[in-house]
Amino acid sequence: xxxxxxxxxxxxxxxxxxxxxxxxxxxxxxxxxxxxxxxxxxxxxxxxxxxxxxxxxxxxxxxxxxxxxxxxxxxxxxxxxxxxxxxxxxxxxxxxxxxxxxxxxxxxxxxxxxxxxxxxxxxxxxxxxxxxxxxxxxxxxxxxxxxxxxxxxxxxxxxxxxxxxxxxxxxxxxxxxxxxxxxxxxxxxxxxxxxxxxxxxxxxxxxxxxxxxxxxxxxxxxxxxxxxxxxxxxxxxxxxxxxxxxxxxxxxxxxxxxxxxxxxxxxxxxxxxxxxxxxxxxxxxxxxxxxxxxxxxxxxxxxxxxxxxxxxxxxxxxxxxxxxxxxxxxxxxxxxxxxxxxxxxxxxxxxxxxxxxxxxxxxxxxxxxxxxxxxxxxxxxxxxxxxxxxxxxxxxxxxxxxxxxxxxxxxxxxxxxxxxxxxxxxxxxxxxxxxxxxxxxxxxxxxxxxxxxxxxxxxxxxxxxxxxxxxxxxxxxxxxxxxxxxxxxxxxxxxxxxxxxxxxxxx
Numbered sequence: 397x398x399x400x401x402x403x404x405x406x407x408x409x410x411x412x413x414x415x416x417x418x419x420x421x422x423x424x425x426x427x428x429x430x431x432x433x434x435x436x437x438x439x440x441x442x443x444x445x446x447x448x449x450x451x452x453x454x455x456x457x458x459x460x461x462x463x464x465x466x467x468x469x470x471x472x473x474x475x476x477x478x479x480x481x482x483x484x485x486x487x488x489x490x491x492x493x494x495x496x497x498x499x500x501x502x503x504x505x506x507x508x509x510x511x512x513x514x515x516x517x518x519x520x521x522x523x524x525x526x527x528x529x530x531x532x533x534x535x536x537x538x539x540x541x542x543x544x545x546x547x548x549x550x551x552x553x554x555x556x557x558x559x560x561x562x563x564x565x566x567x568x569x570x571x572x573x574x575x576x577x578x579x580x581x582x583x584x585x586x587x588x589x590x591x592x593x594x595x596x597x598x599x600x601x602x603x604x605x606x607x608x609x610x611x612x613x614x615x616x617x618x619x620x621x622x623x624x625x626x627x628x629x630x631x632x633x634x635x636x637x638x639x640x641x642x643x644x645x646x647x648x649x650x651x652x653x654x655x656x657x658x659x660x661x662x663x664x665x666x667x668x669x670x671x672x673x674x675x676x677x678x679x680x681x682x683x684x685x686x687x688x689x690x691x692x693x694x695x696x697x698x699x700x701x702x703x704x705x706x707x708x709x710x711x712x713x714x715x716x717x718x719x720x721x722x723x724x725x726x727x728x729x730x731x732x733x734x735x736x737x738x739x740x741x742x743x744x745x746x747x748x749x750x751x752x753x754x755x756x757x758x759x760x761x762x763x764x765x766x767x768x769x770x771x772x773x774x775x776x777x778x779x780x781x782x783x784x785x786x787x788x789x790x791x792x793x794x795x796x797x798x799x800x801x802x803x804x805x806x807x808x809x810x811x812x813x814x815x816x817x818x819x820x821x822x823x824x825x826x827x828x829x830x831x832x833x834x835x836x837x838x839x840x841x842x843x844x845x846x847x848x849x850x851x852x853x854x855x856x857x858x859x860x861x862x863x864x865x866x867x868x869x870x871x872x873x874x875x876x877x878x879x880x881x882x883x884x885x886x887x888x889x890x891x892x893x894x895x896x897x898x899x900x901x902x903x
Contacts, residue, residue: 446579831860
């Protein structure tokens with residue numbers, strides 16, 4: 397592939413521009429609320445766009461078309477599950493979080509259970525989101541490495557350093573507003589590839605339908621009840637729904653965006669808009685792979701030098717678009733991943749600072765102290781994610797790389813939260829041991845059975861919830877009055893809910 401001087405100028409200029417704009421949000425003397433949560437002043441629309449950007453990194457940008465090119469459209473049904481589970485997040489989880497003005501979701505676990513449950517929950521998040529940050533750095537770095545000939549480690553370093561710089565300086569507002577900008581570039585790139593690839597096919601949509609249909613690339617549904625079928629509609633809707641529910645309801649990278657809004661209503665609107673916007677974008681990404689399949693079916697001689705399937709999109713861009721267009725599309729791939737990485741390391745830093753450093757080691761310090769620790773933590777997490785990105789290639793096709801990791805831990809953490817929110821008898825020790833048994837159950841199933849990984853989160857949630865509940869039956873019950881506002885069935889009388897524990901907040 398030939399990466400021209402024009403391409404270099406556009407991509408480098410874009411990365412520098414994003415870094416500069418994000419850094420402009422730097423505020424000397426910013427409070428903890430301003431740095432970690434944008435001062436809780438954000439409107440629903442920019443937050444919704446930021447949430448969408450959190451879902452669309454280079455992993456899906458290049459991974460989804462590569463999947464539908466090689467297989468069909470069945471994997472698309474993992475996307476609408478966000479809309480399916482959104483009402484549960486909006487009306488079961490969000491009221492608990494907004495009631496106490498938490499900085500992290502894991503503060504709820506301490507109020508509902510105890511400190512060890514909070515620490516375990518936050519630690520699980522750090523494992524999940526830390527691995528995700530590594531994956532989203534790796535994907536665009538792989539693209540840049542393939543098209544420029546640069547060593548992969550050099551590309552990873554470029555990606556990680558620039559994103560870490562503006563996230564460290566600008567905090568949460570920098571994350572959200574650069575997400576909005578990068579989402580615009582991302583959509584421009586997706587639409588451009590789809591339109592220009594379709595325009596190069598004689599007969600347009602009719603030819604695409606005919607050729608793709610004959611080759612089985614338009615297969616949209618797989619209603620098989622075989623649990624081993626990865627793309628079974630039931631696996632993606634039921635199992636995948638639980639996986640997405642865990643992410644939207646317990647993952648600090650998403651929750652932190654909810655917490656930046658002015659009210660519970662704005663948080664709900666942001667989540668609903670996120671789910672609605674994701675569906676057409678996801679469909680367009682998978683259809684892009686179908687169009688590219690037809691294009692290269694008609695021009696098979698142009699595909700001989702494709703280095704690997706995950707490089708399909710940038711391969712088409714550089715060989716067929718050229719000039720300014722190719723530079724813009726490659727820049728949009730970088731933008732997609734920079735948006736996700738910035739949010740991930742910001743959330744990782746918030747959880748580390750609030751749930752560990754401030755809560756366990758240095759309580760009661762001035763807010764400026766925690767903001768400084770947050771900036772240093774962002775640098776550390778950025779460096780750690782950048783280093784881990786060098787090993788992501790061992791996870792197979794990037795479209796499912798993070799989901800495979802997440803599926804092991806998403807169930808146990810969701811089960812712990814549900815045990816606290818839906819039952820009065822749940823206790824911290826039972827929740828923690830239930831989560832350990834849930835993880836063990838998922839690991840055993842993954843080891844002994846080729847069952848679709850979409851079911852892992854469901855298995856982990858059910859085992860955690862049931863075993864956690866049974867283990868909690870031993871010993872004395874917690875005073876009912878202490879659970880007001882913390883359990884779904886116990887609405888607190890007016891004025892009886894204590895404010896969030898100052899010792900567990902960064903403000």
